[in-house]
Amino acid sequence: MTNNLENSNYTNEVCNVLNDLRKKIPLVQCITNYVTINDCANILLSYGASPAMCEAYDEVFDFAKISSALYINVGTLTKEQEEAAVLASISAKVNNTPVVLDPVACAAIPRKNSVIKRILELGRVDVIKGNIGEIKFLAGEASEVRGVDSLDNGEGALDSCMLLAKKYNCVVAATGKEDYITDGSRSAIIKNGTDMLTKVTGAGCMVGALCAATAGAYEDKFISTVCAILSMNLSGEEAYEMCKVPGSFRVKLIDCIYTLSTEKIMKEGNILWQ
Known part of the structure; x- marks a missing residue:
C-alpha cells in the first residue's frame, strides 16, 4: 500500500488522464439535476471538456451516439428525465459510449431505485459515483442519510464499493471525508479534500460530471475516476486556501x-493504493 501519489506506479497514468482530457476535449452529455446544472456545465468547461445538457427525450438517443461520455444524475428526476436517462443509457450501450451514474438520494426516495435498476439492466454503466450513504444503500448495507446528504462515517465503505463493482462489473466510487474507488480488483482511498466542499450546493454533482469527462477521455475507468475525484479535492484545497467562505x-x-x-x-496527491 502506498500513501503518496508521487511514489506510486500509477503516477504517470493519473497525470496522463488530465493531459489526454485537455487534448481531446471530450463531449459530455449530461442528464442532471436542475439545482446544479449550471455549475456542472461550468466546471466541465474549466476542466477542459465540452458540456451538453441534452435531456429531451426525442434527442438523447441520437446525442449519445456522438458523445464522448454520458453523465446521468437522478437528483431532481422528472418523468421526462427518467425516460430520457434510460433511453440514453441504451444508446450508450449500443454505441459504446461510457456512462457515469450518480444515484443522488437513492437511499431517501424509493422511486429512484426503479430508475437506477432499469438503467443498469437495459443500458450501460461504467462508473457508479455516489456519496457513502448512497453507495452503501445500493450495496444492501445499512446507511445513514438525510435527503441527498450522507451522515455515514465511512466504515465499511470500501467493502460496499467492492461488492457493487463486482456485481455490475464497473468502477464504483463513494465520496466523503475520504473517497473510495474500486473496480473490484484495484482500489484507491483519496485523502485530499476540504470540508468546505460540503458547504457548496452540488459539489458531488460537479465531481460526477468530472468523472464523466475523464471517462470520455481515457480507457481505464478506474484511473480516470481517481483522477477526476483527486482533481476536485486538490482544487477544493487550493480554493479554500484563498477564501474561507x-x-x-x-x-x-x-x-x-x-x-x-x-x-x-504529483506533488500534493495523497492516495492509499490497494
Whole structure:
C-alpha cells in the first residue's frame, strides 16, 4: 500500500488522464439535476471538456451516439428525465459510449431505485459515483442519510464499493471525508479534500460530471475516476486556501479546476493504493 501519489506506479497514468482530457476535449452529455446544472456545465468547461445538457427525450438517443461520455444524475428526476436517462443509457450501450451514474438520494426516495435498476439492466454503466450513504444503500448495507446528504462515517465503505463493482462489473466510487474507488480488483482511498466542499450546493454533482469527462477521455475507468475525484479535492484545497467562505469558495473552485496541473497532482496527491 502506498500513501503518496508521487511514489506510486500509477503516477504517470493519473497525470496522463488530465493531459489526454485537455487534448481531446471530450463531449459530455449530461442528464442532471436542475439545482446544479449550471455549475456542472461550468466546471466541465474549466476542466477542459465540452458540456451538453441534452435531456429531451426525442434527442438523447441520437446525442449519445456522438458523445464522448454520458453523465446521468437522478437528483431532481422528472418523468421526462427518467425516460430520457434510460433511453440514453441504451444508446450508450449500443454505441459504446461510457456512462457515469450518480444515484443522488437513492437511499431517501424509493422511486429512484426503479430508475437506477432499469438503467443498469437495459443500458450501460461504467462508473457508479455516489456519496457513502448512497453507495452503501445500493450495496444492501445499512446507511445513514438525510435527503441527498450522507451522515455515514465511512466504515465499511470500501467493502460496499467492492461488492457493487463486482456485481455490475464497473468502477464504483463513494465520496466523503475520504473517497473510495474500486473496480473490484484495484482500489484507491483519496485523502485530499476540504470540508468546505460540503458547504457548496452540488459539489458531488460537479465531481460526477468530472468523472464523466475523464471517462470520455481515457480507457481505464478506474484511473480516470481517481483522477477526476483527486482533481476536485486538490482544487477544493487550493480554493479554500484563498477564501474561507462558501460564496467566494465556489467561484475559486472553478478557477482552480481550470489551473490544475499535473505537477500539482504529483506533488500534493495523497492516495492509499490497494
